[in-house]
Amino acid sequence: MRDPGYLLSEQLGEGLRGSNRVLGLAESCTGGGISAAITDVPGSSAWFDRGFVTYSNAAKVELLGVHPQTLQRYGAVSAETAGEMAAGVLAHSSADLALAVTGIAGPDGGTAEKPVGTVFVAWRQRGGEQAVCVRKQFSGDRQNIRQQTVLFCLQQLLQLVRAG
Template identity: 65%
Template sequence: MDHELFELAEQLGRSLKADGKKIATAESCTGGWIAQAITEVPGSSAWFDRGFVTYSNASKVQMLGVRQETLEKYGEVSAETAMEMALGALANSDADCVCAVTGIAGPDGGTTEKPVGTVFIAWQYKDGGCEVIKKQFAGDRHQIRQQTVKMAIQGIADYKLMLATGG
C-alpha cells in the first residue's frame, strides 16, 4: 500500500479512537479498497466496524436498503445512491460514521452525462447530516479507484472536523 494512503488511514484511526468512534464503509467502484486500507493499520479493530462491498445493484438494495426507485431514477452512480448507501451502512452497522462510494472506474461504462472517472462520495455521521460530493477523476482504472480511496478516507476526517467546529 502506498505510504500516503497508510498515513491517511492511520490519522483517521487516531482521531476516531480518541473520540471512541467507529467507522463503516459502503463501497462499489473501489471493491473493498477503503476497508483494506483502513485494516492495514495495526489496531484498526478498535475503530473499524465493518465494510460493505456492494458492487451490484442487487447488493445495494439487499445489504444497504438502497431503494430500487433511486437506482432507476438517478442511476447507481449518483449522489442519491451514494447517500442511500451511506445511510444503509450506518443503519446496518455499529458505526458512528460511514463513507460510501459509487462511480465509474472504467475503462468502459462511461456516458456523456457520466464519463469514466465520475465518482460520488458520501460521508455520514450518526449525529450529523450527510455530505455528498461529485468528483471527476482522471487516469486509468487503478488511478481512478486509488484517488477515490484517498479522498474517501481524507473526507471522513475533514467532515468530522467540520462537524466539530460547526463549519
C-alpha cells in the same frame, strides 16, 4: 516509507479513537480498497466496524437498503444512491460515521453526463439529518481512478473527524 493510504488511515484511526467514534463504509467502485487501507493499520478493529462491498445494484438493495426506485431513476452512480448507501451503513452497523462511494472506474461504462472517472462520495453521522455528498471527476486508467478515489475518501474522513 509507508504509502499515503496507510498514513491517512493511521491518522484517521487516531482521530476516531480520540473522539470515541467508529467508522463504517460502503464501497462500490473501490471494491474494498478503502477498507483494505484501513485494516492495514494494526488495531483498526477498535475504530472500524465494517465495510460493505456492494458492487452490484442487487447488493446495494439487499445489504444497504438502497431503494430500487432510486437506482432506476438516478442510477447506481449518483448522489442519491451514495446518500442511501451511507444511510444503509448506519442502519446495518454500529458505526457512528459512515462513508459511501460509487463511481465509474472504467474503462467502460461512462456516458456524456457521467464520464469514466465520475465518483460520488457521501458521508453521514449517526443522528445527522441527511448525508452530505460530493461529486468528483478523476482521470487516468481504472487503477489510477480507484487509487485517487481511495485517497480522496480517506482525506475526507480525516477532515470530518478533525472537524468534530
